[in-house]
Amino acid sequence: MKYELLKTEGAAKRARVTTVHGVIETPVFMNVATAAAIKGGVSTMDLHDIGTQVALCNTYHLHVRPGDTLVHEMGGLHRFMKWDRPILTDSGGFQVFSLADLRRSKEEGVTFRSHVDGAKIFMGPEESMRIQSHLASTIAMAFDECPPSHAAYDYVKNSVDRTTRWLARCKAEMARLNALPETINKEQLLFGINQGAVYHDIRIEHAKRISEMELDGYAVGGLAVGETHEEMYSVLDETVPHLPKDKPTYLMGVGTPQNIIEGVARGIDFFDCVYPSRNGRHGNLYTGHGTLHIMNAKYAKDDRPIEEGCGCPACRAGYSRAYIRHLMKAQEMLGLRFCVMHNLYFYNRLMQEIRDALDEGRFAAYRASKLDELAQGVQ
Amino acid sequence: MKYELLKTEGAAKRARVTTVHGVIETPVFMNVATAAAIKGGVSTMDLHDIGTQVALCNTYHLHVRPGDTLVHEMGGLHRFMKWDRPILTDSGGFQVFSLADLRRSKEEGVTFRSHVDGAKIFMGPEESMRIQSHLASTIAMAFDECPPSHAAYDYVKNSVDRTTRWLARCKAEMARLNALPETINKEQLLFGINQGAVYHDIRIEHAKRISEMELDGYAVGGLAVGETHEEMYSVLDETVPHLPKDKPTYLMGVGTPQNIIEGVARGIDFFDCVYPSRNGRHGNLYTGHGTLHIMNAKYAKDDRPIEEGCGCPACRAGYSRAYIRHLMKAQEMLGLRFCVMHNLYFYNRLMQEIRDALDEGRFAAYRASKLDELAQGVQ
Numbered sequence: 057m058k059y060e061l062l063k064t065e066g067a068a069k070r071a072r073v074t075t076v077h078g079v080i081e082t083p084v085f086m087n088v089a090t091a092a093a094i095k096g097g098v099s100t101m102d103l104h105d106i107g108t109q110v111a112l113c114n115t116y117h118l119h120v121r122p123g124d125t126l127v128h129e130m131g132g133l134h135r136f137m138k139w140d141r142p143i144l145t146d147s148g149g150f151q152v153f154s155l156a157d158l159r160r161s162k163e164e165g166v167t168f169r170s171h172v173d174g175a176k177i178f179m180g181p182e183e184s185m186r187i188q189s190h191l192a193s194t195i196a197m198a199f200d201e202c203p204p205s206h207a208a209y210d211y212v213k214n215s216v217d218r219t220t221r222w223l224a225r226c227k228a229e230m231a232r233l234n235a236l237p238e239t240i241n242k243e244q245l246l247f248g249i250n251q252g253a254v255y256h257d258i259r260i261e262h263a264k265r266i267s268e269m270e271l272d273g274y275a276v277g278g279l280a281v282g283e284t285h286e287e288m289y290s291v292l293d294e295t296v297p298h299l300p301k302d303k304p305t306y307l308m309g310v311g312t313p314q315n316i317i318e319g320v321a322r323g324i325d326f327f328d329c330v331y332p333s334r335n336g337r338h339g340n341l342y343t344g345h346g347t348l349h350i351m352n353a354k355y356a357k358d359d360r361p362i363e364e365g366c367g368c369p370a371c372r373a374g375y376s377r378a379y380i381r382h383l384m385k386a387q388e389m390l391g392l393r394f395c396v397m398h399n400l401y402f403y404n405r406l407m408q409e410i411r412d413a414l415d416e417g418r419f420a421a422y423r424a425s426k427l428d429e430l431a432q433g434v435q
Numbered sequence: 436m437k438y439e440l441l442k443t444e445g446a447a448k449r450a451r452v453t454t455v456h457g458v459i460e461t462p463v464f465m466n467v468a469t470a471a472a473i474k475g476g477v478s479t480m481d482l483h484d485i486g487t488q489v490a491l492c493n494t495y496h497l498h499v500r501p502g503d504t505l506v507h508e509m510g511g512l513h514r515f516m517k518w519d520r521p522i523l524t525d526s527g528g529f530q531v532f533s534l535a536d537l538r539r540s541k542e543e544g545v546t547f548r549s550h551v552d553g554a555k556i557f558m559g560p561e562e563s564m565r566i567q568s569h570l571a572s573t574i575a576m577a578f579d580e581c582p583p584s585h586a587a588y589d590y591v592k593n594s595v596d597r598t599t600r601w602l603a604r605c606k607a608e609m610a611r612l613n614a615l616p617e618t619i620n621k622e623q624l625l626f627g628i629n630q631g632a633v634y635h636d637i638r639i640e641h642a643k644r645i646s647e648m649e650l651d652g653y654a655v656g657g658l659a660v661g662e663t664h665e666e667m668y669s670v671l672d673e674t675v676p677h678l679p680k681d682k683p684t685y686l687m688g689v690g691t692p693q694n695i696i697e698g699v700a701r702g703i704d705f706f707d708c709v710y711p712s713r714n715g716r717h718g719n720l721y722t723g724h725g726t727l728h729i730m731n732a733k734y735a736k737d738d739r740p741i742e743e744g745c746g747c748p749a750c751r752a753g754y755s756r757a758y759i760r761h762l763m764k765a766q767e768m769l770g771l772r773f774c775v776m777h778n779l780y781f782y783n784r785l786m787q788e789i790r791d792a793l794d795e796g797r798f799a800a801y802r803a804s805k806l807d808e809l810a811q812g813v814q
Contacts, residue, residue: 094769097476097771101752121761122735122757122761122764129736136757136758136761138753357508376515378505382470383471383472386470386472388472389768389771390473390476390477393478394478
């Protein structure tokens with residue numbers, strides 16, 4: 057991996073990351089393809105069309121179905137889902153701690169039950185690395201413990217210590233796996249994850265410790281889980297300066313267009329969030345002037361595209377708000393497809409605007425005017 | 436409308452129909468877009484890609500949602516759904532007699548309740564024509580009574596007489612509507628529908644009567660509703676010769692690839708059926724050697740496309756049976772989308788093969804070898 061810092065403006069970074077699966081221009085928003093597919097009937101052919109750079113797949117979901125050994129036999133995720141650009145896999149940790157039933161966490165790892173068939177599964181740092189190695193993603197995430205958002209100080213401190221010990225185990229196992237002959241992607245990258253809830257001193261101490269471990273990149277995890285935006289920005293202000301500037305930084309699970317602009321301003325390279333696809337499936341559509349709810353009666357006879365001038369496949373072809381509203385009311389999948397593609401395009405386009413602004417040294421002005429524009433409301 | 440009979444072989448016809456919305460090469464399979472969209476997230480952009488010539492939309496569905504007056508205000512179906520090629524709308528009759536609740540049929544028309552909101556609706560020949568005129572389809576279908584498939588002789592005879600009286604009312608109303616200044620498609624075509632269940636004498640007598648009415652085309656309706664294939668072929672053998680040879684003939688709601696080949700051999704130009712899209716949504720996929728059920732465990736690690744050499748978007752891009760099976764198991768919409776596109780492409784391609792065989796005077800040989808091939812079973 058090569059990380060080239062092309063420009064900076066304040067804490068904001070404009071970088072280029074070169075991987076075995078191609079180049080990632082950052083800041084970047086990764087498009088969430090949970091079970092090796094974007095929800096809403098969006099294919100990897102469509103992803104090229106909407107400007108997706110990185111697909112994010114979920115280790116937990118793929119482990120339980122179709123199984124990572126099957127994906128390995130099929131030549132890895134890239135071959136399986138026909139996507140030739142970078143893929144980041146999460147560690148499974150977040151899903152295990154939030155979705156799975158009957159979990160039990162101890163030093164070795166976590167025992168839980170599959171949401172598909174109830175089967176008992178054990179996952180620790182080594183298991184997560186082995187699964188991700190089978191999936192052969194470009195970037196693997198470390199297996200971390202995700203404490204509840206309102207956890208007390210001592211609980212969080214102990215949990216973060218465990219996450220650090222797990223990170224060392226992840227790194228050792230990844231090195232071992234990348235050296236095996238049967239490994240598909242022998243240059244799989246490993247990103248560590250900073251935790252510490254909203255406790256600044258724990259966050260900072262943890263950031264310093266993991267920075268010394270010479271990983272390929274660093275994520276800030278455990279945010280956007282219930283704290284206020286101000287608390288989140290404050291954590292970033294305190295923590296990101298203690299992560300290496302010459303490595304990618306990744307703010308996990310964030311967020312709104314506003315959150316992303318604020319994250320970039322604080323030095324974040326990578327983002328991911330289910331908002332564009334999930335909101336799209338509910339008919340909440342992003343525009344430069346904020347979101348519109350396509351089910352609203354006022355769009356019933358609106359002949360305009362979702363957003364004038366938008367280059368997404370639905371707007372470009374001229375499908376009207378009235379038609380898309382009808383499709384959503386009639387529960388036609390095509391409506392979901394248009395809405396999800398529009399929203400993902402909006403996010404990918406937003407990142408392009410951010411990169412252009414950074415390239416041209418006008419990010420501060422862009423940030424101010426864009427936040428203002430987003431607050432105006434849709435006509 | 437211009438109907439050019441380009442070639443014949445036995446009773447089979449190869450024709451070209453020129454409409455205000457473009458040319459239709461027949462025999463043709465119309466792709467069913469019930470509520471102004473193909474189910475499975477397939478857009479009108481995709482339809483160009485899979486070789487669709489004619490979209491078929493359902494008058495009953497569009498009348499109850501979003502409403503034909505709304506579609507009229509939006510400039511008609513072509514503008515509403517962004518489809519620039521021919522559209523055929525059914526009359527609503529079949530849906531009223533099969534889907535809607537609490538119907539009451541009398542000479543004026545039918546009273547029933549909407550499946551969407553339970554609202555009481557009256558539809559007769561004039562109402563059906565007005566709705567279809569609002570929708571502004573290329574071809575409107577006459578409003579007919581659809582007797583139950585096992586109806587007794589006298590019941591069917593009386594019903595067919597009513598259908599004939601309704602046809603005269605449809606023709607008069609269509610002429611009136613096509614002359615109105617606010618009508619979007621003033622050259623809307625009207626096809627009459629032959630009925631008579633499996634009673635040959637009623638079918639023949641009816642075919643003769645409606646042939647005298649100088650309509651733009653003629654459909655054979657009320658088949659594929661429970662009778663055997665042999666009964667259906669026998670009705671076609673007896674009836675089609677009594678319909679005008681210099682006008683399009685349309686076998687409604689039919690059928691399997693085998694049914695279509697047999698229909699062509701008996702002089703049919705137009706076909707439509709929900710099989711390819713409905714079977715696709717259930718993972719039953721058409722190939723040159725019969726259907727395969729993608730959920731079958733034997734495809735779990737099958738790296739081949741649905742069908743080698745197939746030009747559908749899914750096969751062309753190389754998405755594997757294993758991946759599509761995974762998508763279907765995980766209930767990802769993308770799986771449905773691939774399956775529906777593959778099946779529609781298969782049907783459209785089948786019609787192309789049939790046209791090529793007719794053009795080259797080798798339809799008899801094609802029919803025999805294709806039926807044999809379809810019976811072989813998938814590897």
